[in-house]
Amino acid sequence: MKAWIALGSNLNNPRQQIKDACNEIAMLEKVQFISGSKIYLSSPIGPQDQDDFINGCIVVETQLEPIDLLNALQKIEQTHHRTRERHWGPRTLDLDIIMIDNLVINSPRLTVPHPLCKERLFVLLPLLDIEKNNNVELILFNKKLPYWINLIHDQILHTSDNEYLTALTF
Numbered sequence: 001m002k003a004w005i006a007l008g009s010n011l012n013n014p015r016q017q018i019k020d021a022c023n024e025i026a027m028l029e030k031v032q033f034i035s036g037s038k039i040y041l042s043s044p045i046g047p048q049d050q051d052d053f054i055n056g057c058i059v060v061e062t063q064l065e066p067i068d069l070l071n072a073l074q075k076i077e078q079t080h081h082r083t084r085e086r087h088w089g090p091r092t093l094d095l096d097i098i099m100i101d102n103l104v105i106n107s108p109r110l111t112v113p114h115p116l117c118k119e120r121l122f123v124l125l126p127l128l129d130i131e132k133n134n135n136v137e138l139i140l141f142n143k144k145l146p147y148w149i150n151l152i153h154d155q156i157l158h159t160s161d162n163e164y165l166t167a168l169t170f
């Protein structure tokens with residue numbers, strides 16, 4: 001199965017947090033890194049008295065069950081000493097499963113596709129990068145990505161360079 005994963009951080013050298021997380025995901029058992037988006041900078045949603053976020057998305061091939069993928073990603077979040085003092089507050093690493101093939105999952109711990117992803121430019125634009133990299137059109141909640149992107153008017157996203165998320169291969 002293919003899984004699209006969104007990464008975000010705004011604490012403790014966020015760019016490095018995201019790059020390290022990519023390598024750690026790529027090194028998981030039964031997970032193979034396919035490709036990554038550009039690296040983006042976004043203003044926080046919710047409390048504004050915190051640093052900007054670094055965001056990006058990757059797509060991996062995995063033989064893990066969805067819940068085991070979530071478990072593995074949550075372990076990685078924990079090793080980054082993720083702190084969650086308040087809702088939508090600063091975080092060292094946030095990993096969200098955006099899509100897994102065309103699966104629809106509504107279990108207590110896992111909702112796929114991720115319900116908020118279509119409202120967030122910092123997820124949609126990275127997904128568009130991945131779409132372009134792989135030449136495969138993504139369908140999210142029955143619509144192509146530009147449909148959702150065109151509905152968003154209030155979010156600004158910066159990308160400072162043409163650096164793509166990638167993973168070290170050993």
Ligand code: AMP
Pocket residue numbers: 070094095096097098108109110111112113114
């Ligand atoms: P967050 O604060 O966004 O990191 O939310 C973490 C919680 O969301 C965890 O308790 C997960 O079990 C739950 N969750 C539900 N769906 C997803 C998903 N698609 N990806 C990641 N976490 C999810």
